[in-house]
Structure formats: C-alpha cells, structure tokens
Amino acid sequence: MLTKKLLISALSVLSLLIVSNVSFALSAEEQKGLDISLEAKKRDLGWQDSTADMLMLLRNKQGQESIREIKMKSLEVIDDGDKSLTIFNKPRDVKGTAFLSFSHPIDADEQWLFLPALKRVKRISSRNKSGPFMGSEFAFEDLSSFEVEKYTYKYLGEEELNGLKSFKVEQYPADENSGYTRRIVWIDTEEYRVHKIDFYDRKDSLLKTLSFKGYKQYIAKHWRADIQEMINHQNGKSTELKWTNYAFKTGLSDSDFNRNSLKRAR
Amino acid sequence: MRDKLYNFVGKNPFWVILVCITFMVLAGTGAQKLEFKNDYRVFFSEENPQLTAFESMQKVYNKSDNVSFVVVPKDGNVFTAEHLAALKVLTKESWQVPYSTRVDSVTNFQYTYAEEDDMIVEDLVMSTKNLTSDRLEKIKQIAISEPLLVNKIISQTGHVSIVNVTVQFPGVNPMAETPEVAASVRAIKTQFLAEHPELDVYLSGMAMMNTSFGESSISDSSTLIPLMFLVVIVTIGLLLRTITGTISTVLIIIMSIVTTMGLAGWLGFYLTGPSSSAPTMIMTLAVADCIHILTSMFYEMRQGADKRTAIARSIKINLQPIFLTSITTAIGFLSMNFSDSPPFRDLGNLVAIGVMLAFVFSITIFPALLTVLPVRVKVQPENKKDIMAKLADFVIAKRKALLPLTSIFIISSIMFIPNNELNDDFVKYFDETVPYRVATDFMQENLSGMMMVEISVKTGEASGINNPKYLNSVSDFSDWLRARPETDHVNTITDTLKRLNKNMHGDDPNWYKLPDSQEMSAQYLLLYEMSLPYGLDLNNQLDVDKSSSRIVATFKNMTSNELITVERDMIQWFSKHAPQYEVDFASPSLMFAHIGQRNITSMLIGTTLALILISILLGVALKSWRFGLISLLPNLAPAAIGFGIWGLYSGQVGLGLSVVIGMTLGIVVDDTVHFLSKYLHARRDKNANTKEAVHYAFDNVGRALWVTTFVLVAGFTVLAQSSFKMNADMGFLTALTIFVALVVDFLFLPPLLMLLDKNKSEVKENAAVTAEATT
Incomplete structure (x- = not known):
C-alpha cells in the first residue's frame, strides 16, 4: 500500500518535472529553432505598410488553368497579427469584392467581406484558417503574416538548398484549428529568407510543398519573392502566385483598414 | 510417334520425372511475383x-x-x-x-x-x-x-x-x-x-x-482448393480404386497449377477475383486426362497385360483424343480473350495454359510415375458396364419417344432464355457472408443505395456556372431527378447557393431561391468558399475556373438496364431543356451497367469464332464434315438449356456468366468427340448398323464419360460455393451445362444419329467404304 502511494507520488513529481521542462526550458534544438524564427521576424520588421498585385494561377490534374487577379494592401501591426485588405479584380463577376482581415497569432482572425452585388459588408465568423483561399491550393494560414507565436519550433539542421546554405526548422502550429500537424521550413543563413516549406496534413503525411523564387530586396531591407509555387502532392493540383508592383511605406494607416474602407477599396 | 513417346518415357522414367519437376520448380518460382489487384477498375479495359x-x-x-x-x-x-x-x-x-x-x-x-x-x-x-x-x-x-x-x-x-x-x-x-x-x-x-x-x-x-475483392478470393482459395482436392481424391479413389493412380493424379494437378500460376507470375499477370478461380478450374480439367489414361490402363491390365505394356497401350489409345479434347477446351477458354473485361481474358489464358500443361504432364510424368510406382489391379466384375449396356438398350428401344421428348425439353428450355437480363450489380458480386455486402445492404435499406452517377455540366467558359440561366437549368434538372422514384439523393451546388441567398437575407425562407445575377452568385460562392475549413471545400463540386459543376446522384438499387434507362432519360432531359451545355455522365455504377452489354457483344464474336474453330477440328478429327455439323447440335444445346434453366432460376446475367458459353463449349465438345468417334469407329471399321454402333459407343466410353462429367460437375460445384458471386454463378452454370451435356449426349444424340444416319445409311456406308479403300 505504502509503496503504491510512494510510486504514485514519485510518478506525479516526475510528470510535473517533464511538463515544467516543456513549458519553461527548451531543448537546444527547440531554442535554436525559435531563435532562427525570431531573427527572421526581426530582420523584416519595420516595413509599416505595403501594396502589391497578385496573379493567382490555378492548375488541376487535367492541365486546366484558371486565373485570379488580386490587389493586396497590408499594414504592419507590432505585437499582433498584421491587417490586410484583399481586393478582387478577376474573375470579372467578383470584381470589386474586398476582403478585410485582422489576423491574430492564436485567436481566430477577424474577417469582413464586402459584396458589391449586395452592396453590403458581411462579417464572416468561421474557423476557416485551414480552408483554401479562393479555391486554390493556398490555405488562409499559408497567406497570413508570419508571427513567432503561431508555432513552436525545432531546429533540424543545416542543408544546402538551391545553392544556399539553409537552416531547416520544423514548426508545429499552436492553433488546434490549423490544417497541419507540422511544417518544415528552409531559411537561408545569409538573409533569413524562407525558400521552401513542406506541409504535413493532420495525419502527418506530406500534403503540399511551397517554393519561393525570385527574391528581390525592397527599400534596401525587405526581401519579397516574385513567385510562390504551391504543389499539392495528394491531388496533383498546383497554384502559382506571381507578385508585381511591390511598394512599401505608401502611407496607409489604420483608417484604410476598417469596414468603411472596404466599400471604397479599389 | 505415339509408340516412341512411351518408349522413351518407359525407359527413362526418372529422367522424365526429374525434367518435369525441374521445369515446374523453375516456372513455379514466378508465383511469388503474383499479386492480387484490389480495385474494381481492373474489370475495365483501358479503352x-x-x-x-x-x-x-x-x-x-x-x-x-x-x-x-x-x-x-x-x-x-x-x-x-x-x-x-x-x-x-x-x-x-x-x-x-x-x-x-x-x-x-x-x-x-x-x-x-x-x-x-x-x-x-x-x-x-x-x-x-x-x-x-x-x-x-x-x-x-x-x-x-x-x-x-x-x-x-x-x-x-x-x-x-x-x-x-x-x-x-x-x-x-x-x-x-x-x-x-x-x-x-x-x-x-x-x-x-x-x-x-x-x-x-x-x-x-x-x-x-x-x-473485399481480395479477401473474398483469398478466403475462397483456402477453402475451395482443399475441398476440390478432396473431391478429386475421393472420386478417383472410389471409382478407380487405386492409390498410386490417385497420388499420381494429385501430383499432376499440383504440377499443372503450380507451373501455370508460376508462368503467370513470370508473364506479368496479376490476380483478380475471376482469375483467382483459375486453379480450381485447371484442377477440374486436369483430372479428366488422368482418368482416361488410368481407365484404359486398368482395362488393359485386367485383360492380362503387364503394367508397362498396359501403360504403353493406354498412351497410344488416348494420345489423340486427349490432345483433341485439351485443344478444344483451350480454344473454348481462349475465346474469353474477346471479353471486354481483362480479368476474364486472364482467366481464359491461364486455364488454357493450365489445360495444355496438364496434357503435357499427363503424357510424360504421369506414365513415368505409374511406371515407377507399384500398381495393383483388383479384379472386379465390371458391373458398371452393365448399367451402360442397359442404358444403351433403353435409348435404342425408346428412341422414337426420346427424340421428340428431348427435343421438346431443349426447345422449351430455350424459350426461357429471354427471361435472362443483363445485370452487373457490383454489390451483389459478393454473397451475404461478406461483411461489405451486409453493410451495403443495410445502407440501402436505411439510407441510400450504392448506385451513383456523377454528372458534369459544362459551360465551356470561365465562371460560367454563376450564370443564372445555368444555375436554373442545373436546379431544374436536380428537381426533375429528385422527383423520380429511384432517386435517393442529389448533391448539387444550387442547393448551397439557395441556402446562401437565404442567409444573406437574414435567413428569410422566402429567399431560399437562386440569386438572380451572375455577380451575386459569384460573390456568394466566394464568400462561402472563403469560410470553409480544410477538406470541406467545393473543389469536389466545381472545377478550377468554375466553368463546370458536378452533380452527384445516388439511386436505389436497380438493374443495369434500369440504370441505363435512367442515363438515357437524363441525356434526353438535357438535350430538351439545356442543349447548350456539354454534359458528361460517369461513375463506377455506369461502368458496370454498360460492361455487360459490351461484354456480351464481344463474347458472342469470340464464342462464334471458337465454335467455328472447334467444328473444323471436329470435322477433321471425325473425318466427316457431316458429323462435324451434326455435332454442333449437342455442342450448342447444353449452353442453351443451361441459360434457359438459369432464366427460370435467377435470370440475372452478369460479367461472370457472359463467358460461360465459350468456356463450356470447349468442355462439352469432349463428350461429343468421344461418343461420335466411337460410334463412327463402329460404323466404319466394324460395319455395324446404327443401333449396334450406338451400343458400341455406350459400352466403350459411357463409363469414362460419366466419371469425367462427375468430376467436372463436382469441381465446378465446388467453385459455385465461392463467396464471390461472380465466380459462384459461373461455377454453377458451368456445372449445370456440363451435366446437361452428358444428358444430351446420352439421350438426345443417339436417337438423332439413328434417325439422320438411317436415312442416308446406304450413301454413308458407300462413302465409308470408298474412304476405307482410298486409305
């Protein structure tokens, strides 16, 4: 009886130790993974706001293609997720539709959509983070801003990718509504730019690979890729994003990112 | 040539055994390469x-x-x-x-x-x-x-x-x-x-x-094949009373199966439900060769011949008929190559290979084994022969009554053939012992059937599905489809749009209708798509550029013909109400519904070709075109009667049954060949009249015929126990047809011969005499 009690208390102490270890002290790999991500975030800080045009090219297994044309405006928010305004140009029947999103690292994002046909702004309440963006292979969570708190990390090692020495870091989403169990990210050691991401679905099998091509530096600081290509390994479909007309520090402010601004967005 | 064969085998039995076994082992290693394909798609050819x-x-x-x-x-x-x-x-x-x-x-x-x-x-x-x-x-x-x-x-x-x-x-x-x-x-x-x-x-x-395709076949082979071995052992053991003969026959069977399946592996075959029944079929067919050789050999030994002489004589007598029957059986099975369904082509080819291998083994290693192993003959009164003699007497005496009676039986059976209808219901490919069948039946009773048709309605232009005209057509079509009694469920994008329209208007039920502008629909869909989580998107209903949408209709269980009718009605609906859209219909249910039709057509060509080939072979073998033609009747009647009885019993003809005619043709021909050749031998060589010739044929091959028929019927009845209904029905109908063939050959063919041959018996005899004189 006594030994049983002893055993139980010993076990609980042990498990407490393990739990506290996880929450307080990170292993060397976890710490390094976190450090790399912190550094990457730090290097991109201070862009304030940006605008860009995005061309979205969807392809199915049959080779059928479809194009979406979108304008993106983003506002940097320190200590929270960024704000973004997405304005659809093509297909023609959704022209003028505008999507406003306040992203949050852990909580559900706040989202509004302006439908010109209805002349109304609708707030969307959903747990759609994991869902596809406009029928593409990009999920919402793949397009929203990178925040360090969104993941826990594990450094996997160094690897050469496209001739660049890269850190390989595994990221585990903190949000249980995420569609992924983990992502593996390749970040070059020179400039801390993401070059490739492997996405693993809820049953931990490889779902998609995202590649970044044509990095350019803007206002002598911020690196943006011209092309992002997402390949879905499970259904054979792919989506390519082509970015043009990047502009930074254009003078956008909070007032450009609210319900009223949605209706006049162009 | 025939003497030389056994001369060699008899002198070097151990060499023959060694060579044959080496061949089997080499070929047999290929069996490891055989894999089972678990996919209903294997039933369909690429084209x-x-x-x-x-x-x-x-x-x-x-x-x-x-x-x-x-x-x-x-x-x-x-x-x-x-x-x-x-x-x-x-x-x-x-x-x-x-x-x-x-x-x-x-x-x-x-x-x-x-x-x-x-x-x-x-x-x-x-x-x-x-x-x-x-x-x-x-x-x-x-x-x-x-x-x-x-x-x-x-x-x-x-x-x-x-x-x-x-x-x-x-x-x-x-x-x-x-x-x-x-x-x-x-x-x-x-x-x-x-x-x-x-x-x-x-x-x-x-x-x-x-x-279930895989599991059903695997559980079959673990029960059916041992059962089949039991049948073989019991049959030969009881009917021929020989231990050596039984052991040797079992060995021939094993060798034929192992070599065939091994070669199949080397040749890149894969196993499927139908082709996995090949071993059982080969086993059944291989036994016949051995029985003929053993029967003749024992007959010779009882007549006082020593073992080697008896074997030599048996081989000499049987080589040609066994070769002929093996070839015809192989041709019958090869006709399955005309099937539209690859697994049946494989089955036909495997059994054809197996039958020819069994022939080779039964004239090489089989006599070699009999030479080496001790064989004892129990002298026993041949009372079976008496039964055959009695049967012959009966048939000859009652020929005037038998011919019309059997003819009526044949014709009335044929009248039930139209009772059959083509039906491939893949759920019913499994019997009620298979859990999948139980589950699916339960689903059909409580929710919906397994019959589904996917309908892709295409506009040909990007975003075309948002057009109100298009949506109205799709919605009208869905309503029309839902009103049909056989429809269980229709999944269509228009329901989602109606619901969204209602949501957008404060959930007012009056707004449960399609949006009236293209922009409205497009923006609702965009809103909705933006709100769905992973794995619940609309990509299974819409294509990438929203130029077409897919409707999925689920129907109650119905026959292939009924489904094809529904398909035709759907095509008609579109050509009448929305001809501007290109519409595709597809689904596994439709694939199975159409394959019966396609298969029957192609199998008829194959079977006709096999029939022509076999008839030519018979004409040559019997040295008479006339008898080649007469033989058509007893060769074709069994399948006709078989399908007539099937029409009364079940009436559902699927893929499995559509190959039965070709398959049984090659087997039932054997009976006719044996009977006719003995009859003609008596007429030509012994100058017997028709009655005597019929008697002679009964005495000589009657027993062998019913023993082989017994084995064949038993073998295919074993196959009929398969939980895979496609194989079970095929086994049952084949067993039935083979049994009917024996009845036809015993009760219909002799009276027919006595009638037809008599009319021209003078001419015939003259012809025989001239033929004799020239040779």
Missing part, C-alpha cells in the same frame, strides 16, 4: 469508354473513392448528446485514415446562418457538453431538412448516420494502399466500438469493396 469518361472526370474534380462508417445507435436516435459526441470523435479519428482528403458527417457539416449582418459558418455540432433537448431537436431538424445531408449522411428519421471518408489513393503501390486503408478503418471501428458499445458500426464504400 473502355465509361472508364475513360470516369477517369477524366476524376481529374477535373476530386476523386470519389470512399469509406463509409455506417453508425447505428441501438436506441434508434442519432440526436442525443452522447451519440453526437461519439460521432464527433469518429469524425476526428477518420482524418487519420491513410490518404483521406475529406471527411463528411452530421457533426462537421458546415452550417451557415445569418446573425444581423454577420454570416456564420460553423460545424453543425460544435460542442456536445451542454446540449439541451431543444438544441438537440433543432440540430435534428436542420440535419434532416438539409438536402445535402438527408438520405446521404443522415436517414430521414434520424436513426442512422454515416461518417463518409473520401480517400485519394496515390496509386503508387495499389496492392498495398487498399489493405492499408482497410486495416486503419477497421482499427478505428474496433476502438470506437470498444468505447461506444451503445452503437453499431458497418463499413461500406468503394475502398471496402475493393478490399
């Missing part, structure tokens, strides 16, 4: 138009292979907090099934509703902790009035629900992928049942069907 249509549709939209967990609460109500909680667990667990890309259930249904200017999209069942009875009732009402759910995911009364897992097989290693999914699904079921004893779970869906 099959319905398969091509289905595959291109699967590339445009997402694939539709699935597993269904049919969840049945024992208290008959899905909508309790406890059961919904269980369903939520199962839904979550289902995401762990390998290759799963989508999970649909009552709990994760994306329910949309309006709250002032907010559009709320969430799981129909979010949390099950504080569900009041009011809330439960509300969930139930939403579920059973939602056209997307009712009859598909939830029954109308809410007593059964389904968790449907869409599986996207990568197809990299198809042989391993299906069992992997099945194993995972079963593990989930077992664990789920352990935690929720208040529920029952059945497993259905395409992936489970594919699994």
Whole structure:
C-alpha cells in the first residue's frame, strides 16, 4: 500500500518535472529553432505598410488553368497579427469584392467581406484558417503574416538548398484549428529568407510543398519573392502566385483598414 | 510417334520425372511475383469508354473513392448528446485514415446562418457538453431538412448516420494502399466500438469493396482448393480404386497449377477475383486426362497385360483424343480473350495454359510415375458396364419417344432464355457472408443505395456556372431527378447557393431561391468558399475556373438496364431543356451497367469464332464434315438449356456468366468427340448398323464419360460455393451445362444419329467404304 502511494507520488513529481521542462526550458534544438524564427521576424520588421498585385494561377490534374487577379494592401501591426485588405479584380463577376482581415497569432482572425452585388459588408465568423483561399491550393494560414507565436519550433539542421546554405526548422502550429500537424521550413543563413516549406496534413503525411523564387530586396531591407509555387502532392493540383508592383511605406494607416474602407477599396 | 513417346518415357522414367519437376520448380518460382489487384477498375479495359469518361472526370474534380462508417445507435436516435459526441470523435479519428482528403458527417457539416449582418459558418455540432433537448431537436431538424445531408449522411428519421471518408489513393503501390486503408478503418471501428458499445458500426464504400475483392478470393482459395482436392481424391479413389493412380493424379494437378500460376507470375499477370478461380478450374480439367489414361490402363491390365505394356497401350489409345479434347477446351477458354473485361481474358489464358500443361504432364510424368510406382489391379466384375449396356438398350428401344421428348425439353428450355437480363450489380458480386455486402445492404435499406452517377455540366467558359440561366437549368434538372422514384439523393451546388441567398437575407425562407445575377452568385460562392475549413471545400463540386459543376446522384438499387434507362432519360432531359451545355455522365455504377452489354457483344464474336474453330477440328478429327455439323447440335444445346434453366432460376446475367458459353463449349465438345468417334469407329471399321454402333459407343466410353462429367460437375460445384458471386454463378452454370451435356449426349444424340444416319445409311456406308479403300 505504502509503496503504491510512494510510486504514485514519485510518478506525479516526475510528470510535473517533464511538463515544467516543456513549458519553461527548451531543448537546444527547440531554442535554436525559435531563435532562427525570431531573427527572421526581426530582420523584416519595420516595413509599416505595403501594396502589391497578385496573379493567382490555378492548375488541376487535367492541365486546366484558371486565373485570379488580386490587389493586396497590408499594414504592419507590432505585437499582433498584421491587417490586410484583399481586393478582387478577376474573375470579372467578383470584381470589386474586398476582403478585410485582422489576423491574430492564436485567436481566430477577424474577417469582413464586402459584396458589391449586395452592396453590403458581411462579417464572416468561421474557423476557416485551414480552408483554401479562393479555391486554390493556398490555405488562409499559408497567406497570413508570419508571427513567432503561431508555432513552436525545432531546429533540424543545416542543408544546402538551391545553392544556399539553409537552416531547416520544423514548426508545429499552436492553433488546434490549423490544417497541419507540422511544417518544415528552409531559411537561408545569409538573409533569413524562407525558400521552401513542406506541409504535413493532420495525419502527418506530406500534403503540399511551397517554393519561393525570385527574391528581390525592397527599400534596401525587405526581401519579397516574385513567385510562390504551391504543389499539392495528394491531388496533383498546383497554384502559382506571381507578385508585381511591390511598394512599401505608401502611407496607409489604420483608417484604410476598417469596414468603411472596404466599400471604397479599389 | 505415339509408340516412341512411351518408349522413351518407359525407359527413362526418372529422367522424365526429374525434367518435369525441374521445369515446374523453375516456372513455379514466378508465383511469388503474383499479386492480387484490389480495385474494381481492373474489370475495365483501358479503352473502355465509361472508364475513360470516369477517369477524366476524376481529374477535373476530386476523386470519389470512399469509406463509409455506417453508425447505428441501438436506441434508434442519432440526436442525443452522447451519440453526437461519439460521432464527433469518429469524425476526428477518420482524418487519420491513410490518404483521406475529406471527411463528411452530421457533426462537421458546415452550417451557415445569418446573425444581423454577420454570416456564420460553423460545424453543425460544435460542442456536445451542454446540449439541451431543444438544441438537440433543432440540430435534428436542420440535419434532416438539409438536402445535402438527408438520405446521404443522415436517414430521414434520424436513426442512422454515416461518417463518409473520401480517400485519394496515390496509386503508387495499389496492392498495398487498399489493405492499408482497410486495416486503419477497421482499427478505428474496433476502438470506437470498444468505447461506444451503445452503437453499431458497418463499413461500406468503394475502398471496402475493393478490399473485399481480395479477401473474398483469398478466403475462397483456402477453402475451395482443399475441398476440390478432396473431391478429386475421393472420386478417383472410389471409382478407380487405386492409390498410386490417385497420388499420381494429385501430383499432376499440383504440377499443372503450380507451373501455370508460376508462368503467370513470370508473364506479368496479376490476380483478380475471376482469375483467382483459375486453379480450381485447371484442377477440374486436369483430372479428366488422368482418368482416361488410368481407365484404359486398368482395362488393359485386367485383360492380362503387364503394367508397362498396359501403360504403353493406354498412351497410344488416348494420345489423340486427349490432345483433341485439351485443344478444344483451350480454344473454348481462349475465346474469353474477346471479353471486354481483362480479368476474364486472364482467366481464359491461364486455364488454357493450365489445360495444355496438364496434357503435357499427363503424357510424360504421369506414365513415368505409374511406371515407377507399384500398381495393383483388383479384379472386379465390371458391373458398371452393365448399367451402360442397359442404358444403351433403353435409348435404342425408346428412341422414337426420346427424340421428340428431348427435343421438346431443349426447345422449351430455350424459350426461357429471354427471361435472362443483363445485370452487373457490383454489390451483389459478393454473397451475404461478406461483411461489405451486409453493410451495403443495410445502407440501402436505411439510407441510400450504392448506385451513383456523377454528372458534369459544362459551360465551356470561365465562371460560367454563376450564370443564372445555368444555375436554373442545373436546379431544374436536380428537381426533375429528385422527383423520380429511384432517386435517393442529389448533391448539387444550387442547393448551397439557395441556402446562401437565404442567409444573406437574414435567413428569410422566402429567399431560399437562386440569386438572380451572375455577380451575386459569384460573390456568394466566394464568400462561402472563403469560410470553409480544410477538406470541406467545393473543389469536389466545381472545377478550377468554375466553368463546370458536378452533380452527384445516388439511386436505389436497380438493374443495369434500369440504370441505363435512367442515363438515357437524363441525356434526353438535357438535350430538351439545356442543349447548350456539354454534359458528361460517369461513375463506377455506369461502368458496370454498360460492361455487360459490351461484354456480351464481344463474347458472342469470340464464342462464334471458337465454335467455328472447334467444328473444323471436329470435322477433321471425325473425318466427316457431316458429323462435324451434326455435332454442333449437342455442342450448342447444353449452353442453351443451361441459360434457359438459369432464366427460370435467377435470370440475372452478369460479367461472370457472359463467358460461360465459350468456356463450356470447349468442355462439352469432349463428350461429343468421344461418343461420335466411337460410334463412327463402329460404323466404319466394324460395319455395324446404327443401333449396334450406338451400343458400341455406350459400352466403350459411357463409363469414362460419366466419371469425367462427375468430376467436372463436382469441381465446378465446388467453385459455385465461392463467396464471390461472380465466380459462384459461373461455377454453377458451368456445372449445370456440363451435366446437361452428358444428358444430351446420352439421350438426345443417339436417337438423332439413328434417325439422320438411317436415312442416308446406304450413301454413308458407300462413302465409308470408298474412304476405307482410298486409305
């Protein structure tokens, strides 16, 4: 009886130790993974706001293609997720539709959509983070801003990718509504730019690979890729994003990112 | 040549045995390469138009292979907090099934509703902790009035629900992928049942069907093949009373099967439901050769010949008939190459190879074994012969009554042939002992059938599906389809749009209608698509540029013809009401519905060709075109009678049965060959009159014929026990046809010969004399 009690208390102490270890002290790999991500975030800080045009090219297994044309405006928010305004140009029947999103690292994002046909702004309440963006292979969570708190990390090692020495870091989403169990990210050691991401679905099998091509530096600081290509390994479909007309520090402010601004967005 | 063969075998029996066994071992190692293909698609050739249509549709939209967990609460109500909680667990667990890309259930249904200017999209069942009875009732009402759910995911009364897992097989290693999914699904079921004893779970869906193809065949081969060996051993042991003979025959059988299956492996064959019955068939057919050789050999030994002489004589007498019957049997099976369904081509080729190998083994290693092993002959009175003699007397005496009687029997049987209808219902390919069949039958009774048709309506222009005209057409079509009595469920994008329109207008039921402008529909869809979580998107209903949408119709169980009628009506609807759209219809159900028709047509060509070849062979072998022609009647009548009786008994003719005519033709011909050749021998060489000749034929081959028929009927009856109904029906009808063939050869052919031959007996005799004189 006594030994049983002893055993139980010993076990609980042990498990407490393990739990506290996880929450307080990170292993060397976890710490390094976190450090790399912190550094990457730090290097991109201070862009304030940006605008860009995005061309979205969807392809199915049959080779059928479809194009979406979108304008993106983003506002940097320190200590929270960024704000973004997405304005659809093509297909023609959704022209003028505008999507406003306040992203949050852990909580559900706040989202509004302006439908010109209805002349109304609708707030969307959903747990759609994991869902596809406009029928593409990009999920919402793949397009929203990178925040360090969104993941826990594990450094996997160094690897050469496209001739660049890269850190390989595994990221585990903190949000249980995420569609992924983990992502593996390749970040070059020179400039801390993401070059490739492997996405693993809820049953931990490889779902998609995202590649970044044509990095350019803007206002002598911020690196943006011209092309992002997402390949879905499970259904054979792919989506390519082509970015043009990047502009930074254009003078956008909070007032450009609210319900009223949605209706006049162009 | 015939003497030389046994001279060599008799002198070097050990060498012959060694060479044959080496050959078997070398060939047999190929058997390791044989794998079972678990996929209903194997039943269709690559050029099959319905398969091509289905595959291109699967590339445009997402694939539709699935597993269904049919969840049945024992208290008959899905909508309790406890059961919904269980369903939520199962839904979550289902995401762990390998290759799963989508999970649909009552709990994760994306329910949309309006709250002032907010559009709320969430799981129909979010949390099950504080569900009041009011809330439960509300969930139930939403579920059973939602056209997307009712009859598909939830029954109308809410007593059964389904968790449907869409599986996207990568197809990299198809042989391993299906069992992997099945194993995972079963593990989930077992664990789920352990935690929720208040529920029952059945497993259905395409992936489970594919699994059953493999499992059914494997369980068959572990029961049917041993049973077949038993039949062979008992038959030969009892009828011929020889231990050595039995052992040697069993060895020939094993060698024929091992070598054939080994060669199949080397040649790159794979196993399927139908072709896995090849060993049983080869076994059955190989026995006949051995029986003929053993019978003749024992006859010679009883007459006082020593063993070697007896074997030599037996080989000499039997070489030509065995060769002839093997060739005709092989031709019959080769006619299956005309089948539209590759597994039946494989079956035909495998059995043809097996039959020819059995022939080779039975004239080489078989006599070698008999030479080496001790053979004792018990002198026993040949009382069987008396029975045959009595039968001969009876047939000759009653010939005037027998001919019309048997003719009436044949004709009246033939009249029932139209009772047969082509039907390939893949659910019924399995009998009621197979869990998949039980699950699917249960699903059909409580929710919906397995018959599905996917309908892709194309506009040919990007965003074309948002056009109100298009949406109205699709909606009208869906309404028309739903009004048909055989329709269980129709999944269409128009229902979603109507619901969204209602949501956008504060959930006012008056707005449950299609939006009236293209922009409106496009923007609703955009809004909706932006709100859906992973795996519940619209990609399975819309193509990438929204130029076409897919309607999925689920029907009650029906026959192939009925489904083809529905398809025709659907095509007509579109050509009448919406001719501007290109419409594709495809689905596994349609593939199976059409294959019967395609297969019958191609098999008729194949069978005719086989018939012509076999008749030419017979003409040459019997040295008479006239008798070649006469033989057509007893050769064709058995299959006709067989199908007539089948028309009375079942009337459902599927893929499996469409090959039976060609297959049995080669077998039943053997009886005719033996009987006619003995009859002609008596007429030509012994100058016997027709009656004497008939008597002679009965005395000489009567016994061998009924012994081989017994073995064949027993063998195919064993096959008829298969849980794979396609094989079982094929076995049953073949056994029936072979049995009928013997009856025809004993009761119909002799009176016919006595009638036809008599009329021209003078001419015939003269011809025989001149033929004799010239040779």
